[in-house]
Amino acid sequence: xxxxxxxxxxxxxxxxxxxxxxxxxxxxxxxxxxxxxxxxxxxxxxxxxxxxxxxxxxxxxxxxxxxxxxxxxxxxxxxxxxxxxxxxxxxxxxxxxxxxxxxxxxxxxxxxxxxxxxxxxxxxxxxxxxxxxxxxxxxxxxxxxxxxxxxxxxxxxxxxxxxxxxxxxxxxxxxxxxxxxxxxxxxxxxxxxxxxxxxxxxxxxxxxxxxxxxxxxxxxxxxxxxxxxxxxxxxxxxxxxxxxxxxxxxxxxxxxxxxxxxxxxxxxxxxxxxxxxxxxxxxxxxxxxxxxxxxxxxxxxxxxxxxxxxxxxxxxxxxxxxxxxxxxxxxxxxxxxxxxxxxxxxxxxxxxxxxxxxxxxxxxxxxxxxxxxxxxxxxxxxxxxxxxxxxxxxxxxxxxxxxxxxxxxxxxxxxxxxxxxxxxxxxxxxxxxxxxxxxxxxxxxxxxxxxxxxxxx
DNA sequence: CTCACTCCAGCTTTCAACTC
DNA sequence: GAGTTGAAAGCTGGAGTGAG
Numbered sequence: 001x002x003x004x005x006x007x008x009x010x011x012x013x014x015x016x017x018x019x020x021x022x023x024x025x026x027x028x029x030x031x032x033x034x035x036x037x038x039x040x041x042x043x044x045x046x047x048x049x050x051x052x053x054x055x056x057x058x059x060x061x062x063x064x065x066x067x068x069x070x071x072x073x074x075x076x077x078x079x080x081x082x083x084x085x086x087x088x089x090x091x092x093x094x095x096x097x098x099x100x101x102x103x104x105x106x107x108x109x110x111x112x113x114x115x116x117x118x119x120x121x122x123x124x125x126x127x128x129x130x131x132x133x134x135x136x137x138x139x140x141x142x143x144x145x146x147x148x149x150x151x152x153x154x155x156x157x158x159x160x161x162x163x164x165x166x167x168x169x170x171x172x173x174x175x176x177x178x179x180x181x182x183x184x185x186x187x188x189x190x191x192x193x194x195x196x197x198x199x200x201x202x203x204x205x206x207x208x209x210x211x212x213x214x215x216x217x218x219x220x221x222x223x224x225x226x227x228x229x230x231x232x233x234x235x236x237x238x239x240x241x242x243x244x245x246x247x248x249x250x251x252x253x254x255x256x257x258x259x260x261x262x263x264x265x266x267x268x269x270x271x272x273x274x275x276x277x278x279x280x281x282x283x284x285x286x287x288x289x290x291x292x293x294x295x296x297x298x299x300x301x302x303x304x305x306x307x308x309x310x311x312x313x314x315x316x317x318x319x320x321x322x323x324x325x326x327x328x329x330x331x332x333x334x335x336x337x338x339x340x341x342x343x344x345x346x347x348x349x350x351x352x353x354x355x356x357x358x359x360x361x362x363x364x365x366x367x368x369x370x371x372x373x374x375x376x377x378x379x380x381x382x383x384x385x386x387x388x389x390x391x392x393x394x395x396x397x398x399x400x401x402x403x404x405x406x407x408x409x410x411x412x413x414x415x416x417x418x419x420x421x422x423x424x425x426x427x428x429x430x431x432x433x434x435x436x437x438x439x440x441x442x443x444x445x446x447x448x449x450x451x452x453x454x455x456x457x
Numbered sequence: 458c459t460c461a462c463t464c465c466a467g468c469t470t471t472c473a474a475c476t477c
Numbered sequence: 478g479a480g481t482t483g484a485a486a487g488c489t490g491g492a493g494t495g496a497g
Contacts, residue, residue, distance in 0.1 A: 262488075265472085265485075309470095352489095353489095355487060355489080357487060358488085
């Protein structure tokens, strides 16, 4: 590489080579002494390599290392970049399975106290076009733990479905909430949509604690979002009440879910979130940053199957808490109504582990609907539904997609997602409001998976 | 020469398909 | 059944490029 570098004179090459030699000498000496501190200087030292530097070589890691060494010996460095791998047209994921969920009962440890019934109208002015089923079943995160969606019985209005999950309040405490809807768009004006929330808490709740939980519910369902503007540019979405895409009760959960969404097929994302809630979060709730920080990255890797994401999630938690030498990340700053998308994007992309896709995804979750999380799914979608050339590159399709959705500005993401989501439904032959994840979310393959099936070898 | 930007190789993990 | 291979995902950071 050095010899091909423009303008690199021979003395420069010698000097750099000497530095590299000295560095590798110091590095190996430190590793031998068990220090490993030099890993911060390693070229391209990823979070994984740094983590592995500290790890004991397990049988598995040893096997993988040997396998790689063997491959290098036999194939040299011919490893293909995944970015250049031509995408084959994706066939509908027939292997994906959906089923009615198991009975979504309130867990036993939340049943002890009397339930608190809350009328949604006391907290929000619920729009007349609101639909619980459409709000929930509009983004894949509804299928991730700790969310549980129970679809309405067949033959009944889709809005008779219910959403249950544990919510965090007062930092560490957990309350179990079940959200139902009465009335609907179709029963106007006699019976406008309203939300009814049942809370099961281990003790009496103060008003401000209930308010905290309701803020989370409102955020998840985007209850107070006005979708009129989007429906004007996309009338098909109005017909079905689509536009309030589902998200988490807090930005922290959205950010972690985005990290688990990267470099992983959907079933893997489902499993990671399930294990995080089972092993790290209190009472099956989504873990708080503090709970994540109780564990080392290696522990999270092994117990939650997070892989290299463990270090990224841990660092994000340290940022949120402002500890371990991290500059404190104020999550409320992102939620400010006068915040500009560019400001938020710039701050997110500076965070370790957040690239372009992840930063755009967090932006759209924050409500910046012009943000466009462009990924391999967009490429597949454009090749399948917009007659993009099968040879078109990632960047070509990105330009094509930006141009295509510019007519929906400032709702590019919603238009894109509506198109993609309805294509998923068409492929599956059922509406998303009837989808759910089976009771046991640890199953690694199958349900709710829209990733590309492997071609026969 | 510096800066800002783009490009892309290499990274890690998982899992289905394949081979022995 | 155990082991191996290859494909897939998005992020990181070094290399390359062009403008000033």
